[in-house]
Amino acid sequence: xxxxxxxxxxxxxxxxxxxxxxxxxxxxxxxxxxxxxxxxxxxxxxxxxxxxxxxxxxxxxxxxxxxxxxxxxxxxxxxxxxxxxxxxxxxxxxxxxxxxxxxxxxxxxxxxxxxxxxxxxxxxxxxxxxxxxxxxxxxxxxxxxxxxxxxxxxxxxxxxxxxxxxxxxxxxxxxxxxxxxxxxxxxxxxxxxxxxxx
Numbered sequence: 001x002x003x004x005x006x007x008x009x010x011x012x013x014x015x016x017x018x019x020x021x022x023x024x025x026x027x028x029x030x031x032x033x034x035x036x037x038x039x040x041x042x043x044x045x046x047x048x049x050x051x052x053x054x055x056x057x058x059x060x061x062x063x064x065x066x067x068x069x070x071x072x073x074x075x076x077x078x079x080x081x082x083x084x085x086x087x088x089x090x091x092x093x094x095x096x097x098x099x100x101x102x103x104x105x106x107x108x109x110x111x112x113x114x115x116x117x118x119x120x121x122x123x124x125x126x127x128x129x130x131x132x133x134x135x136x137x138x139x140x141x142x143x144x145x146x147x148x149x150x151x152x153x154x155x156x157x158x159x160x161x162x163x164x165x166x167x168x169x170x171x172x173x174x175x176x177x178x179x180x181x182x183x184x185x186x187x188x189x190x191x192x193x194x195x196x197x198x
Contacts, residue, residue: 122148
């Protein structure tokens, strides 16, 4: 009997003390928290709303084509802006590309900006172009023209190529595919250092 009375008294005290403790915790949260600092608020991105609404903008687009013996040419961009009402001239940002050269040879390319002409099936990459091959060669140039309907590209600006045992610079370069094999042509002031042991 005494045990039942103790349990009843405990339940009564818990019903009274728990709400008081909860009220004390909540009031301490409000009293101890400082005044909000408007400068510490989350920053908002500064964007030009009029420019965004007037442009036709697409994020993360992908341009792909198949040439020759099922060789794939792919260009991806972070965002593109279409100029005019007809989708022919496209300005792209942060471009990544992939060109298949035969069965095992693949070229990957990157550029900060690019202008894609859908009618002519060409892309002008600019503001620093980097191309790397699966054989370990790297090409750097400021601009590069890339065909989207065939394996063909050229650099109208000076080019530098480095790789296993090779360092080459030239005023311009052109690459096209002849009988299934890529052919490179260098023009202008061409300098090459070749180490046959590497």
